[in-house]
Amino acid sequence: MDFTFSEEQEMFRAMFRDFSAKEIAPQAEELDHEEKPALGALRKAAQQGFLGATLPEEYFGAELDYTSYAMLIETLAADSVSTAVTLATHVSLVAMSILNHGTPEQREEWLPLLAAGEVIGAFALTEPDAGSDVQAVATRATPDGDQVTLDGVKTWVANGEIAGLFLVFAQGAEGMDAYLVPQDTPGLTVGYREPTLGLRSATFNTLYLEGCRVSEANRLGQPGEGGSIAQQAQDRMAVALAAAGLGVSENAIQVAAQYATERVQFGVPIAQKQAIQGYIAEAKIEVEALRYLVYHAAWLVDQRGDYGFDASVVKAFGARVARSVTNRMVQVMGGYGYMEDYPMARKYRDARALHIIGGPTELHDFQIAQRIFADLDMDIAP
């Protein structure tokens, strides 16, 4: 066992911090209030190689291991959970699916564009009647010679509004298929943007597929492999979202602790009050526990084994920690925690998303229980 980060990883962290402080932090507040994606920062991130963070150099990626990538997400989320989620959708859900399941042609076509940020990736799985229950996906993929016609409606499509490429899941003849659908494909329409509680500079859209024809060559993986592609993508995303939860929680503690040293009530800085100390200590304990879960899970991703169970554990815990830490840090700041002129209200709204996106906590709880009972030879139903 070795709990240290390598020298290289520490160097990356310093670089990520620099980047985030310069490109993300200064405009995070404003973009949230105006509900605009951080397009400028994403372009800068592409120049740094972050949009191809985990892609090999042959595709112009930065070839980071997943641990360093988790560090990137953690660092960005400290300043903007929206931007961290946007980047994680692009890298973990879309680019890495193509890397892991794509043909050489698909990789060569899309990965350099994704790494350069010339194309942003979006992930289209959820439907009005298929949230936690992915098997209920009703979008159809109908073969037609060497073409396939996609018909259906997707909701909560992350990066929908800014994407050039959609990873779309649809029911084909042999089960669920995955397709790479360029944004300008006739029959594809990006619709309604969800007005969200938090993550307001990320975009979640409805996607309409009406007689949307793509070549069979756009299918990612084998027929019927879509379910497994989606699951693996979501496992990677679960680790990234937990890293985002870690980043926002750590930063919330820093901001609130700083405030506690400056805010004087009853003649002393409130940092001198045991109740405040307790809030901060409990939050810190949760954050430290989360940190090791996150980096353990990220390390497992790099080992290329089955880490689905650990992904659920870290995602469920990350969501709980981010929710409870930001909630307490709002409390430390009192009225100032509730004002939108200060960053804590945004962190609190953003953190709440982590219980829902990437599969609600209830679903992860179920998957964890499912594994435990499977080891006891019992199948459980959701």
Add this chain to the structure above:
Amino acid sequence: MDFTFSPEHIALRRMIREFAENEVAPIAAEIDRDHQVPMETMRKLGQVGLLGVCFPQEYGGMGAGEMGYCILMEEINRVCTSTGTNVGAHIGIGAMAIYLDGNDEQKRRYLIPLARGEQFAAFGLTESGAGSDAAAIRTRAVREGDSWILDGGKVFITNGGYADVVTVMAVTDPALGARGGITAFIVETDWEGFKVAREEDKMGIRGTSTAELVFEELRVPHENVLGKVGEGFVTFMKSLDMGRLTLGAACIGGAEMALESAVRWAKTRRQFGAELASKQAIQWKIADIATELEALRSLVYRVAWLVDTGQPFSQLAAMCKLYGSEVASRAIDIALQIHGGLGFSRDFPLERGFRDARIGEIYEGTSEVQRIVIASNIFREHGVRIRP
């Protein structure tokens, strides 16, 4: 023991619910989106007598007691926390201070138009350096002949941007501090020297005004001293006791709304071939909200009864606010979670409820202040004086 509401209170609740459904609910999303205080609704509440619900008829009130006022707060907050907050700041603390400690002349002049909704009130206590530590206020009042000259300012004043009357706490004798050195004044907001400096941009209760007030050589006639000179702190604390109870009542409304919508959605939404209501993870959450809600309801209406029968209630009022705000936050959080993505969308009321509920643990005395109050009372009975 008798745990039933009187026929009058049952009729009152029916009338308020109808008003809330017809007048308040339809615009709740809009006033949140547009950051708009619903002035027309506030005036209508006054016209039908509800803004005087707890005050005696001789002062333009309805005479329905604290019980009636808690029913009002529960029912309004069930559909709109912003409107409930406007009402609470106006009646529960703003006008209440005048009702509790005003003389007959002051009540006739101020309370009657407030009870009728012809004028609106705010409660001016918090300052930038005096939040939980209310006694640390610095707004100064200096006697000058028949007047007092006020200099200073207040922050986070609910209704501050549109109130006609603000009850203001100021230091009249810095040497004495909270015990004898602070006085309450009734201030009319169109007097020279009174200024609304800014409106806050808040996470929730966006259909309310939270303002910073500035006083510059603001001249207040001596007859507008509320209560006795030097006893302002006591006046304000009495009002806050009442306010805490009624915020507990407000939280019943918020938690009820959450429970109702969670049940409705769990009944409708199907995943994995069955409605969510069939899942134990969902059932347990519903059971927890319902249990806490019933405990809160019993506590709040018991304390309302204590107030109306003239018994001590201060300690239990702090518990109403502490427990109520935490129950409402938990209930909304659970309801939002059961709705999944829809809960996270501003197209559905839970998103607003989530932002709105969070203020409950902060305003009118944070949860930490309530715990200090409760613990102090307990230790005082055991002969120990604790400091915050």
